[in-house]
Amino acid sequence: MELKTRQVNDVTIIEIEGRFDTHTAPPVHELLQEAILEKPAYVVVNLEAVHFIDSTALSTLVAGMKRSRQVDGDLRLCNLQQPVRMIFELTRLDRAFEIFSSEVEAIEAFQEANT
Amino acid sequence: MLPTIIAAQRPHFQALAGAWLDGGANSFVVVFENKPIAWWPTHADPSRVTLVENLWLGRKKIGELRVDGPNSRAARAQLQAEAVLLSSLIESSNNLNSVTSQLIDTQDQLLAMYDLTQTMREDVDFNKMLYQLASETTRLVKVDAAFMMVQKTGQPWLIEESPASAFKPETIESLLALVQETGHDLLLSGEEAREQFSNFRNLLLLPIQIRSSAKAALGLVNKTGGDFLSPDIKLARAIAEHAGARIENALLYQRNLEQAKLQTEMELAQRVQLNLLPRRQPAVKGIDFWASSRPALQVGGDFYDFLQREGWPFTFTVGDISGKGLSAALLMSMTRSVIRTKAHDFPAPSPELVVGWSNEELYEDFTEVSMFATVFVGQYEANSREMLYANAGHSPVIYYPRGGQARLLEADGTAVGILPTSFSENQRIRFEPGDVLIVATDGLSEAYNTQNEMFGYDRLLELTEALADKSAQEIANDLYDTVNEFSAGKPQDDDQTVMVLKGTKH
Numbered sequence: 001m002e003l004k005t006r007q008v009n010d011v012t013i014i015e016i017e018g019r020f021d022t023h024t025a026p027p028v029h030e031l032l033q034e035a036i037l038e039k040p041a042y043v044v045v046n047l048e049a050v051h052f053i054d055s056t057a058l059s060t061l062v063a064g065m066k067r068s069r070q071v072d073g074d075l076r077l078c079n080l081q082q083p084v085r086m087i088f089e090l091t092r093l094d095r096a097f098e099i100f101s102s103e104v105e106a107i108e109a110f111q112e113a114n115t
Numbered sequence: 116m117l118p119t120i121i122a123a124q125r126p127h128f129q130a131l132a133g134a135w136l137d138g139g140a141n142s143f144v145v146v147f148e149n150k151p152i153a154w155w156p157t158h159a160d161p162s163r164v165t166l167v168e169n170l171w172l173g174r175k176k177i178g179e180l181r182v183d184g185p186n187s188r189a190a191r192a193q194l195q196a197e198a199v200l201l202s203s204l205i206e207s208s209n210n211l212n213s214v215t216s217q218l219i220d221t222q223d224q225l226l227a228m229y230d231l232t233q234t235m236r237e238d239v240d241f242n243k244m245l246y247q248l249a250s251e252t253t254r255l256v257k258v259d260a261a262f263m264m265v266q267k268t269g270q271p272w273l274i275e276e277s278p279a280s281a282f283k284p285e286t287i288e289s290l291l292a293l294v295q296e297t298g299h300d301l302l303l304s305g306e307e308a309r310e311q312f313s314n315f316r317n318l319l320l321l322p323i324q325i326r327s328s329a330k331a332a333l334g335l336v337n338k339t340g341g342d343f344l345s346p347d348i349k350l351a352r353a354i355a356e357h358a359g360a361r362i363e364n365a366l367l368y369q370r371n372l373e374q375a376k377l378q379t380e381m382e383l384a385q386r387v388q389l390n391l392l393p394r395r396q397p398a399v400k401g402i403d404f405w406a407s408s409r410p411a412l413q414v415g416g417d418f419y420d421f422l423q424r425e426g427w428p429f430t431f432t433v434g435d436i437s438g439k440g441l442s443a444a445l446l447m448s449m450t451r452s453v454i455r456t457k458a459h460d461f462p463a464p465s466p467e468l469v470v471g472w473s474n475e476e477l478y479e480d481f482t483e484v485s486m487f488a489t490v491f492v493g494q495y496e497a498n499s500r501e502m503l504y505a506n507a508g509h510s511p512v513i514y515y516p517r518g519g520q521a522r523l524l525e526a527d528g529t530a531v532g533i534l535p536t537s538f539s540e541n542q543r544i545r546f547e548p549g550d551v552l553i554v555a556t557d558g559l560s561e562a563y564n565t566q567n568e569m570f571g572y573d574r575l576l577e578l579t580e581a582l583a584d585k586s587a588q589e590i591a592n593d594l595y596d597t598v599n600e601f602s603a604g605k606p607q608d609d610d611q612t613v614m615v616l617k618g619t620k621h
Contacts, residue, residue, distance in 0.1 A: 022561075022608065054569070055557045059437035062533060063485035070482070091489070091508045092526040096533045 002049075003027055005035070011042040011107050017049035022056035032064035032075070041073025044106040048079035053087055065097060074098065078106040117147045117170070117178055117205060128153060131197065135182055138190075146179040159183070166191055168198035172205055173462070174426025206461060213459055241265075241365055242275055248358045250277035252335060256351050259337035262287075264294055265362055268328040281336075286312060290320075294332045298322060300352075304342055312336075319343050319351055323359040327366050333358055384414040384444035388610075391448055396588075397421055399429045400497040401546075401621050405587035406431075406614035409558075409595070409607070416443030416488070417556045417610035418451050427463040428494040433509065433554040433614050436488045437530075446481070450488045450531065453477055458492070466492035466505035467541040470528065474507070474537040481532025489530040491554050495546060497621070502546040505539040507531050511560050511572055513579050517549030517618075521579040523572060550618040551583050551590065558609035559594065562602040570601050587615040 001018035012035040016028060035043045045061065047053075065075040078100040080088065088094040100106040121128055132143035132155035142159030144151050151161035163183045170178040180198050182190070245263040252261035260281035266272045272291055276282055282290070289311065293301070297320060304317035312318065316337050323331040333355040338347060388410055397404055406419050416436025423429055432454055436443045450473070457464065457472045464472070469492045481487055489509035495502050506512060508530030515521040528539030546552070555575070562570045578597055582590045591613045598611070 052569075054561050055437070059487070062437070062487055062530075066482055066485045066533070090510050090523065090525050092529045092538070093508065093533075095538060096529045 001027075003031060005031060008107050009111065010038075010040055011044055011110050012038060013044050013046060013103065013107075015046045015049070019052045020047070020050045020057040021052065021054040025056045025060045028057070029060045029063070032060070032067075036064065036067045036071065036073065036075075039071075041068040041071045042110045043068055043073070043075040044100075044103060044110075045075060045077050046079055046103050047077060047081065047084055051081055051083055053084045058087070058091065058093060062093070062096070074110070076100060076106045076109065078103050116209070117145070118152055120201075120204060120208060121145060121153050125153075129155065135185075138185065140182050140184040142181075142183045144179075144181040144183075146181060148177065151181075152178075166194050168194045170198055170205065171202045172209060172426075173424060177205070210459065210461060214456065241369070242273060244361065244365055245273060245275035246277060246279075248333070248354075248361065249275050252333060252351070252354050253277045255354065256335055256347055257339040258335045259339070261336065262290070262334045263331070263358065264291065264334070265329060265331045267366065290334060293320060294322070294330075294334075300348075302343060302348070317342055319348065321351060321355040323355050323362070325359055325363055325366075327363060329362070329366060331359065331362055380441045381412070381414065384441045385410050387441075387444040387448055388414055388416075388418070391418060391451055393419070393421060397423050397429070399423070399495065401500060401548075401619060402429065402495060402497075403587040403617040403619050404431075404615070405591045406433075406612070407591060407595075408610060408612040410610050411439075411558065411607045413439050413608065414441075414444055415439050415558065415610035416447040416450075417558065417612040418447050419554075419612055419614050420451055420455065422455070422458050424459075424463075428496045428503075430458050430463075430466075430469075430492065430494050431554075431614065431616070432458070432469075432490065432492045433556065433612060434488050434490040434531075435509065435556045435558075435610070435612070437486045439609075442484065442486070446484070446486060446488070449480070450477060450490070454490065454492070463494075465541050466494055466503055467539055470505040470507050470531065470539045471537045474531045475535075477532050478535050487530040487532035489526075493552070493554070493616075495616070500546050500618070502544045502552065503541050504544075505541055507537060507539045508533070509554070510557065511553075511555050511575055513551075513553040513555070513575060514544060515551040515553075515579050515583050516545075517547065517551075517583070521551075521576045521583075523576070546616075546618050548618045548620050549583070551579060552616040553579060553590070553594070554614040554616075555594070556610060556612040558607070558611035559598055559613065561609065562598045562607070562611070563605050564602050565604045570598055574601075587617045590615045590617070 001024035004015040006013050014031055068075045076098045080099060135143045136155060142154060144154040144161040154161045164181040165184055165186045166182040168180045169176045180194055182194055245265060249261045249263045260276060260278060262274060262276040264272050264274050274287060301320040308315045308317050319335040321333045323333060325331055335351055392408055408417050408419060419433045421431040434450055436447045436450065453473045453476050454469060457469045470490060490507045491509040491512055493502060493504040506524060506526040507528045508526045512524040513521050514524050528537050560570055560572055560575055578594060582593050594613050
């Protein structure tokens with residue numbers, strides 16, 4: 001798995017590539033913790049290059065989403081691939097997260113909320 | 116129950132009976148499980164009766180109020196009202212009993228936790244040992260002062276000096292620097308010593324070899340009456356070697372203690388979990404039922420439970436807490452208790468309400484620790500052969516209608532603890548003889564093989580269809596066996612739980 005992070009205005013983008021599962025979740029967890037310390041805690045996780053996700057990975061994302069919402073931020077998702085989208089639908093996590101079809105839209109949604 | 120209530124409220128029952136007798140009745144009798152257990156007057160014949168009203172617990176008749184003599188409509192209405200009031204008293208006292216037993220449950224767990232923290236307090240005082248070594252050195256070799264320094268990997272140096280506070284902080288800094296740059300024995304005396312440490316006449320520094328990943332040194336300052344001679348150095352060397360062995364042991368002990376702590380935590384988590392799982396399989400009209408759970412080495416937060424109450428639909432639940440270890444086990448016990456209490460609430464709330472109420476109660480605590488619980492609550496009504504369920508983020512749940520295709524029953528609400536309000540609604544399926552419902556946890560569907568492939572939903576669905584003709588217990592065991600075979604050579608890293616319900620003829 002590969003992890004990249006960058007900053008677009010006040011939004012932290014995290015790009016994950018490869019399997020996102022119990023073995024690869026810990027570094028993502030750490031990155032999210034750091035990103036949430038930023039003010040504001042605006043995080044977008046881009047899942048474009050993730051084709052596999054398991055329950056540990058899901059709980060990592062949920063934990064990040066809950067932490068960021070506690071400090072009036074949010075963790076949003078974009079570019080879910082079909083197998084990943086299926087898991088979100090099956091567990092109804094698609095109702096808990098704000099999910100966007102592109103990174104630009106996810107970032108814009110943060111900016112709009114700000115203005 | 117009724118006899119306890121009568122024993123506790125005897126004067127009130129007597130007043131009730133008195134009112135009937137004053138009104139012209141021959142007798143007033145309370146019957147419990149078909150036997151008269153209290154009657155007034157004492158010489159009355161409890162079998163003679165003109166009016167009877169039933170006492171109920173839920174939908175089950177548990178006793179009667181009987182009056183002999185009066186037979187008017189008003190008298191009948193009065194006895195009926197008394198029976199209804201008494202039934203509701205029995206219901207409340209029964210509910211109270213079940214809440215009490217849950218409280219006792221929780222208290223037992225707290226006691227276990229307390230024991231654990233007590234045993235962990237017996238820690239070795241590492242610094243005290245270092246001080247003793249330094250002070251023995253001062254006494255045996257006859258020096259003004261001595262110090263012991265130890266550094267465990269990745270941690271700051273620990274320094275103990277004798278006499279206490281013998282050195283200024285800046286002296287300690289310089290001594291530390293010297294220890295770090297010198298890998299061998301070092302003797303400074305005369306000018307050389309005074310140059311580096313103004314008030315030192317001489318200094319003997321002995322690095323200590325420790326096998327484990329730690330560094331240590333013994334230092335001696337100002338030999339009484341002159342210089343360090345060969346016998347002094349030999350003695351100091353011997354002390355240093357002895358100190359090395361003691362430090363080694365102490366570090367080993369600390370490491371073991373850490374491991375013991377972890378081990379105890381694991382065992383406690385496992386105990387919490389196993390103690391809370393039902394110890395028997397229930398007998399349910401119209402259902403062949405089997406459930407079991409296999410905790411992983413690093414315990415997850417799986418649980419299952421069921422509720423059988425006369426006159427209520429059979430209620431069952433399976434849940435999985437995100438995360439592992441003691442925290443997951445404790446949250447599991449909390450979640451299980453909350454669901455239990457909500458499901459016990461009168462009168463038999465539907466799965467949607469149980470899930471919704473539990474979410475409301477648990478949301479804040481779960482948010483605090485950024486965890487959540489997937490929960491499936493089902494209810495089976497034997498007479499209508501209908502299954503009502505609410506699914507909060509739980510998977511896999513597999514439904515196989517006999518002769519049809521196995522399919523996943525998807526969640527309609529997110530897991531408990533994620534959102535402040537639950538979206539889960541009651542869903543309804545028919546449950547006829549031969550139909551199969553499997554509520555499992557992701558430890559099963561997410562079991563990996565050595566090629567890093569996951570067992571997955573498709574294999575589970577196929578397997579369900581292949582096993583559907585077997586009994587509930589056989590289906591559960593075969594599921595476990597197949598998953599075990601698949602992941603042979605890989606440790607089981609999450610709890611696995613399987614609950615199987617199979618429709619049978621009444």
